[in-house]
Amino acid sequence: MLDVLNYVLPFSLYEGLVFGFVAIGVYLTFRVLGFPDLTVDGSFTLGAAVTAVLIVKGVNPFLATLAALGAGLCAGLATSLLNTKLRIPALLAGILVMVALYSINLRIMGGANVSLLREVTIFDQVSELLGVGARIVRSLIVAGVLAVIVFFILNWFLRTEIGLALRATGDNEQMVRGFGVNTDMTTILGVSIANGLVALGGAVVAQGQGFADVGMGIGMIVMGLASVIIGEALFRPKGVARLLLAVLGGTFIYRLLISVALRLGMAPGDLKLITAILVIIALAVPYLQKKVQREWLPPAPRW
C-alpha cells in the first residue's frame, strides 16, 4: 500500500502528464477536428528520435525538445496536406505518413535505438537548476511545468478567432466554409499542432526513460484514444478548459490502472491487447445500447 502511495501514484501522475500531450493531440484530431489521424504512432517516435540524436550531438536538451515539437508539426503538416491537397482520405494519409516515418526515424537515429544514459537531459538540467535530487520529484516538475504551459497556450488558442474556426471545422465544415473559413487551412493547422504535441510527448518520454527506440510509438494512438474516452466518461467536461483537463485526467487514470495491473502481475506484453479491447468496448457500447433499443443506425463509414 505504501508502495502504491510512494511510487505508483506519483509515477502515474508523471506519466499522465507526459502521455497527456499525446492524448491532447489525439483529442484535437479525433474529437475537435473529426480527423482520424493515425500519424501519431510515427510522430511520437519522431519526437523521441529527433531529441535523442540532437542531445547526443551536444545540443541543449531544451532546444532538442523544441526541435522535436517542430518535427512533429512537420509530420502533421505532411498528413494534412495529403488529405486536403491530394484528397487522400484522412485514415490512409495518416497511415502513409506513419509508415514513412518508420524509415525516417531509423535514418534519423542511424539504428533501432539511441541511448541517453550518459547524456544531460531536461530532467538533469532542471534538477541542477532547482537543486532537487529525487528522480520522481524532478520528473514531476518537468512534466508539470510543460503541461501547464501546453494547457494555457491551448486554452487560449482554442478561444481565439482562429481557434474557434478550427473547432467549428470539426463540428460543421459546410457551415464554416459558408462563413468564409478556409477549412483546408484550419485542418492543416489542427493536425500539425496535434502532431507537434505528440512529438513533444515522445521527446520527454525518451529523456525520462533514457533512450529512444524505433518501436516506442506503436499503439500510441490507441493509448491516446483510451485516455480521451476515460477522461470524457469520468469527467463529462463542458468547455475548452475542462475538456483539456479531462483529457489529462483521463490519461492519469489510464496510466494508474496500467501501473496497478502491472504490479498485480499482468505481462507487459499484454498491455496493448488490453488497451485495444478497452477502446473496442468503449466504442461498441453506445452502438449496442441503441441496437437493444431497436434504434436504426447507418452502417459504419469505410473511411
Add this chain to the structure above:
Amino acid sequence: MSENKSLLKLRQITKVFSRGTIDEITALNSINLDVDAEDYIAIIGSNGAGKTTLLNIIAGVYPPENGGQIIVNGREISRLSEYRRAHYVGRVYQDPHVGTAAKMTIEENMAMALLRGQPRGLRAASNKQRRELFCAALTPLGLGLENRLSTLVGTLSGGQRQALALVMTTLSKPALLLLDEHVATLDPRTAQIVLELTEMLVKREKMTTIMVTHNMEVALRHGNRLIMMHKGRIVVDMNQEHKANLTVNDLVVAFERASGEEFADDNILLHSD
C-alpha cells in the same frame, strides 16, 4: 435594368452533371439573370428545375461551365472558392443542422458568423462588446435565446436552430442573402414564424435576397419579384405589380403557358393551399 444598379448579374450560367455518361443532365441551361440591389426574389419550380443548383453556383459550391459569369457589385466571382465568396454571399440552408454548429454554444456560433469573410486572428473570439451585439441581434426573435448564450446549439429545436441560422447569416450583412427552402423542414407554425422573421430582417437590413421555395403561396406573399424555373431555365419572371393580385391558380396557368407543359407537380400543388 441599368448596368450599374444590378447587384448580381448572371451571364450564360450552365451546369451539366455527370457529363459524358448515360446520366448526363443539364441542371442549368444558359441562365441570365439581373438582380437589383434590395430585390427580394422568390424562386419557385418543381423538383429538378435547377433552383438549388443555381444557389450552389452563386455560393461557389461548384463552378459554372466555361463561359459562365457571376458578377456581384461589379466584381466577377465565378472563379472564387466557396469560402472566399462568403464575403459577398450569405446562405441559410434547408436543414437547420447545416447552418449551425451543434457542439458549440450559441455565443460561439454567433462569433463564427460575425467574422464572415474577414480575416481571423489571435484575438479572443468573443468579448463583452460582441456579446452585447449578439444579444441585440437575438432579442427580436422573441425566443429568449439572448439569455442562453452559453447553451449548446445541439440542444435547441429545429425551429430555434433555423431562426439562429438566419440571424447568424444576416449578422454580418452579406451583399446577397440566399435562402434555400429554409422553412421546408419546419412544422407549419414554426415555418410561419421563421418566414415573418425573414421578412423583418430582409426589410430592416435592406438585404438583396434570393429565396428558393417549394410553396407557391409563400412565393406570392413574399418578395417583390417571382421567378419560376423549369428544366434548368427561367420560364416566368414577374415583378411586384405583376404578381400582386395573382392567385396560386394564376401561377399554374402562367407556368403552363411558359413551359408548354401541363403542370403536374403534386408536391407544389399540395403545398399551395
